Amino acid sequence: xxxxxxxxxxxxxxxxxxxxRAEDPRExxxxxxxxxxxxxxxxxxxxxxxxxxxxRIEIQMQQLQSSSDKLQAQAQQAVGQGRDDLAREALTRxxxxxTQLADLQTQHANLQAEEEKLTQASQRLQAKVDAFRxxxxxxxxxxxxxxxxxxIGEAVSGISEEMGDVGMAVQRAEDKTQAMQARAGAVxxxxxxxxxxxxxxxSGQRDDIQAELDRGxxxxxxxxxxxxxxxxxxxxxxxxxxxSGNGDQAASAPEAAPAEAAQPTSEPGTPS
Amino acid sequence: MIVRILGEGQLDVAxxxxxxLNRLDDDLAKAVDSGDEPQFAAALAALLAxxxxxxxxxxxxxxxxxxxxxxxxxxxxxxxxxxxxxxxLIPG
Numbered sequence: 001x002x003x004x005x006x007x008x009x010x011x012x013x014x015x016x017x018x019x020x021r022a023e024d025p026r027e028x029x030x031x032x033x034x035x036x037x038x039x040x041x042x043x044x045x046x047x048x049x050x051x052x053x054x055x056r057i058e059i060q061m062q063q064l065q066s067s068s069d070k071l072q073a074q075a076q077q078a079v080g081q082g083r084d085d086l087a088r089e090a091l092t093r094x095x096x097x098x099t100q101l102a103d104l105q106t107q108h109a110n111l112q113a114e115e116e117k118l119t120q121a122s123q124r125l126q127a128k129v130d131a132f133r134x135x136x137x138x139x140x141x142x143x144x145x146x147x148x149x150x151x152i153g154e155a156v157s158g159i160s161e162e163m164g165d166v167g168m169a170v171q172r173a174e175d176k177t178q179a180m181q182a183r184a185g186a187v188x189x190x191x192x193x194x195x196x197x198x199x200x201x202x203s204g205q206r207d208d209i210q211a212e213l214d215r216g217x218x219x220x221x222x223x224x225x226x227x228x229x230x231x232x233x234x235x236x237x238x239x240x241x242x243x244s245g246n247g248d249q250a251a252s253a254p255e256a257a258p259a260e261a262a263q264p265t266s267e268p269g270t271p272s
Numbered sequence: 273m274i275v276r277i278l279g280e281g282q283l284d285v286a287x288x289x290x291x292x293l294n295r296l297d298d299d300l301a302k303a304v305d306s307g308d309e310p311q312f313a314a315a316l317a318a319l320l321a322x323x324x325x326x327x328x329x330x331x332x333x334x335x336x337x338x339x340x341x342x343x344x345x346x347x348x349x350x351x352x353x354x355x356x357x358x359x360x361l362i363p364g
Contacts, residue, residue: 001298001301002294002298002300002340003300003301003304003342003343003352004300004319004339005339005340006301006356007341007342007343007356008276008337008338008340008341011337015337117279123332127331128332128335130333131334131335132335154336155335157337158334158337161337161341162335165278168278
């Protein structure tokens, strides 16, 4: 016998067992209907659970994407400062982040497919449960117990099959959601550990690459300011000008400075 | 003939395709029994493709038992084996 027929037989025999439990087969209708409503609730909860899990992954994907963008920018900045060591570190971390990101994208696609399937299963079941309720009332009103047997058999067998199918879909989605949550927890831990250099961390928390770059940029700025100040002073007047010295004024007037003003030659970008 | 693909729903297949479907269904059963995973995957894909090709979708509000119940497209061999056990398809 084929596989499809074997499975169909298993379902039929289960439905028959269900019918045999009740003295009056019409009771089976109510019992089955109760189970259908329970399953409907379960499926809807399943859809919500999968959606929650999907959203969590979306948030993590955003976090990792912004980390990746930030590390890229840091690498560029580091190269600009001639700090290949920092650039290399930033690019290495970015590669790790991107690997995680690609993995999350796959998980996200899986969850989305699961959510879609479960939503459809939920809609199908809802339509069938509605139809079952109508049929149940018709059978109860129109037929005697003996007459009802065959009608009930078909209805219960048909709906049991749907319930088995949907029940499996819910179970599957639950399993996937659980596995996903475990992974999401692992990614959160990785982010928290600093290994992925997360941008979403509060600004007070340390970002060693950025700190180094800032130090580099700050010392450059200081030297630039210093050069401007020095450039703004007429030769021989340094001592007198110092007490009233103003950075803004000095910075706005470097062109007016005499060419012979003292300027540090080692700094790039010094006005000349 | 009504055929259910698990996870997808039911399709109505005209009787003149019965012979083809039964043959493909037997192939699938052989693959499951022998435990040959590649053969199983190929047989399942062929059977599902045929059912989708010749079947028409049964409306959502129809309640009718299926004559064939087929595993979902992404089912693995162990999963299908589990379906055949007592608690597999419909618990309780």
